[in-house]
């Protein structure tokens with residue numbers, strides 16, 4: 001009896017290990033380009049947390065709607081998924097749709113925020129000052145010349 005239960009236990013353990021092994025083997029790697037091909041209501045794959053999910057059959061049942069899932073295709077949807085604050089049961093449900101892993105090197109890294117370029121202001125105010133001075137001086141010189149000419153003309157007469 002003892003022998004029987006022991007051998008049963010061993011067989012069960014072997015089965016569990018085999019199952020794990022086959023699951024591991026089944027985990028295929030996909031590039032983002034490959035995943036991006038499945039981007040519609042008939043064939044919809046998502047990338048969340050480094051894993052690839054085929055949610056085609058879940059589209060109609062997704063409490064957040066099918067549109068949001070379709071719009072989350074073709075990119076790393078981890079942030080969108082996390083932002084919603086999915087429940088542990090939602091996370092557990094994902095297992096049903098797991099088809100593989102994403103090749104992380106194919107996901108474009110997020111660009112660091114670069115502030116919009118400001119127009120270049122001239123810090124050197126010297127030229128500005130010279131222009132203002134000329135605008136003031138030129139009419140004065142013309143006026144001086146005109147008065148001078150008039151005085152000269154009068155003295156000649």
Ligand code: HEM
Nearest residue numbers: 053055063064068072077080081084085086087090093094
């Ligand atoms: C395999 C992937 C996903 C599964 C299994 C899943 C599952 C679920 C489940 C079960 C809910 C009900 C609420 C909960 O239990 O948290 C839910 C709600 C929701 N999900 Fe997902 N979801 C997935 C991916 C996504 C993604 C990628 C997005 C966003 C782009 C998203 C957006 C939403 C929204 C907006 C709701 C509604 C939340 C609310 O009304 O409170 N889901 N999802």
